[in-house]
Amino acid sequence: MSDTLRATPQPAPIPLSSKPAPGPPRPSETRSRAGKTACIRTFGCQMNVHDSDRMRRMIQDAGYAEVQRYEEADLVILNTCYVRENAVDRVRGHLGELNRLRREGRVKKVALTGCIGAAAEAATLQRTYDIDLVLGTHNTYELAEFVGLPTMAETYTPELPGTEGEHGAFVTIMTGCNYQCSYCIVPTVRGRMVCRPRQSVLEEVDRLVEGGTRYVTLLGQTVDAWRHGGERFCDLLEAVSERAPRVWFTTSHPSNMEDRTLRAIGERESIVKRLHLPVQSGSDRMLKIMHRGYKAERYRRKIEVFREAVPDGTLSTDIIIGHPGETEDDHERTLELVEDCGFDSAYIFKFSPRAGTEAAELRDAVPDERVVQRRFLEVLRAVEQNAFTRNQRKVGGVEEIYIRHGSAEGGKAIGETWSGHAVHVKTEARPGEYVRAKIESAGPHVLYAGDPVA
Numbered sequence: 001m002s003d004t005l006r007a008t009p010q011p012a013p014i015p016l017s018s019k020p021a022p023g024p025p026r027p028s029e030t031r032s033r034a035g036k037t038a039c040i041r042t043f044g045c046q047m048n049v050h051d052s053d054r055m056r057r058m059i060q061d062a063g064y065a066e067v068q069r070y071e072e073a074d075l076v077i078l079n080t081c082y083v084r085e086n087a088v089d090r091v092r093g094h095l096g097e098l099n100r101l102r103r104e105g106r107v108k109k110v111a112l113t114g115c116i117g118a119a120a121e122a123a124t125l126q127r128t129y130d131i132d133l134v135l136g137t138h139n140t141y142e143l144a145e146f147v148g149l150p151t152m153a154e155t156y157t158p159e160l161p162g163t164e165g166e167h168g169a170f171v172t173i174m175t176g177c178n179y180q181c182s183y184c185i186v187p188t189v190r191g192r193m194v195c196r197p198r199q200s201v202l203e204e205v206d207r208l209v210e211g212g213t214r215y216v217t218l219l220g221q222t223v224d225a226w227r228h229g230g231e232r233f234c235d236l237l238e239a240v241s242e243r244a245p246r247v248w249f250t251t252s253h254p255s256n257m258e259d260r261t262l263r264a265i266g267e268r269e270s271i272v273k274r275l276h277l278p279v280q281s282g283s284d285r286m287l288k289i290m291h292r293g294y295k296a297e298r299y300r301r302k303i304e305v306f307r308e309a310v311p312d313g314t315l316s317t318d319i320i321i322g323h324p325g326e327t328e329d330d331h332e333r334t335l336e337l338v339e340d341c342g343f344d345s346a347y348i349f350k351f352s353p354r355a356g357t358e359a360a361e362l363r364d365a366v367p368d369e370r371v372v373q374r375r376f377l378e379v380l381r382a383v384e385q386n387a388f389t390r391n392q393r394k395v396g397g398v399e400e401i402y403i404r405h406g407s408a409e410g411g412k413a414i415g416e417t418w419s420g421h422a423v424h425v426k427t428e429a430r431p432g433e434y435v436r437a438k439i440e441s442a443g444p445h446v447l448y449a450g451d452p453v454a
């Protein structure tokens with residue numbers, strides 16, 4: 001399981017989808033001048049969303065118009081996720097449907113990319129479903145040649161451009177992971193850490209900002225592990241915060257998180273005051289079994305630094321319930337940590353074994369499903385209670401709100417405060433714009449603002 005995945009409601013939504021993008025067809029959804037069309041379907045985490053953006057650029061450069069339905073596409077790209085146990089079954093369903101459309105002459109080519117493309121099952125899937133192109137996460141750039149563009153010289157995907165011209169963009173600064181968490185397939189499918197050179201990151205940020213991007217999110221499986229030429233993540237974050245009007249980063253690992261980064265979040269105006277720091281368990285015994293590389297006390301200390309440096313900030317985490325070997329005592333330690341840290345939100349997962357991981361070999365030690373469900377609800381309630389209490393403190397204050405998703409037909413737009421709280425606000429402001437509004441009420445997951453004020 002990657003640290004970047006999520007299970008409970010989001011503090012500030014970033015679209016993750018395996019479904020067609022909502023909304024009316026875009027102008028590009030008519031046939032392109034070359035008459036070629038392509039459909040990209042994305043499964044999984046933000047890294048995959050970003051990889052899809054890069055592939056989107058390639059197909060557009062190659063003259064394809066993007067469509068949302070398989071039956072209108074000459075080329076279908078399934079950009080897959082391998083984190084959940086049934087992920088491959090799910091993709092099989094899509095591949096079966098695509099084979100039918102191919103037999104009817106509606107779809108011409110199918111590409112399988114992403115984490116399943118890098119996994120052992122890919123060869124079998126390619127044979128069974130006669131897939132035209134299979135790419136892993138490390139060689140996404142090879143799609144360029146497949147769609148008729150000159151071969152790209154890049155040796156790893158972060159050099160490829162990300163989303164441009166939108167109000168917000170992801171900028172990948174590193175790929176892969178050097179950890180070996182017991183439950184996680186990411187190091188197997190994404191490989192070891194590769195950091196993108198500082199200059200390359202900053203040039204992309206400059207280009208994005210010049211093109212109108214107002215919100216840059218630095219991405220990586222362990223983003224705070226970035227280093228290059230003697231510089232560390234905090235140096236890069238500070239440089240980016242001087243160039244982009246609004247900056248965030250995800251996902252961090254507690255062992256890499258430096259105190260000076262936590263302080264920079266508080267000091268730098270353009271950095272959103274939100275920290276996502278996955279803890280996974282409050283029990284030292286479980287953290288050791290999971291190979292997380294830190295103890296609960298060290299995690300608590302990081303949070304103390306964050307709360308002191310960023311008193312108004314929001315804190316989210318990932319927690320796994322029912323990892324093999326988890327006892328009632330381990331669960332109690334997790335509840336204690338949740339209480340101590342006062343998370344503003346948490347992505348809580350029930351353990352799900354992934355083939356190829358160490359934890360998948362320990363199925364016998366998985367707690368009973370009813371026990372897991374009870375523990376899940378206890379942790380969820382504890383997080384929500386904390387979050388609700390903390391969110392209530394925002395009621396009555398006037399906040400500057402960045403609009404992330406515009407309102408649909410008189411409904412409420414979804415925005416984000418500088419403290420990282422998600423806010424529903426009634427406004428016609430468009431994504432990327434700011435409004436000021438008074439917070440009138442709050443639930444455990446979101447704040448509700450009144451009409452914007454001047």
Ligand code: SF4
Nearest residue numbers: 003177179181184186
């Ligand atoms: S640190 Fe690496 S191995 Fe551990 S959960 Fe995150 S991506 Fe997976």
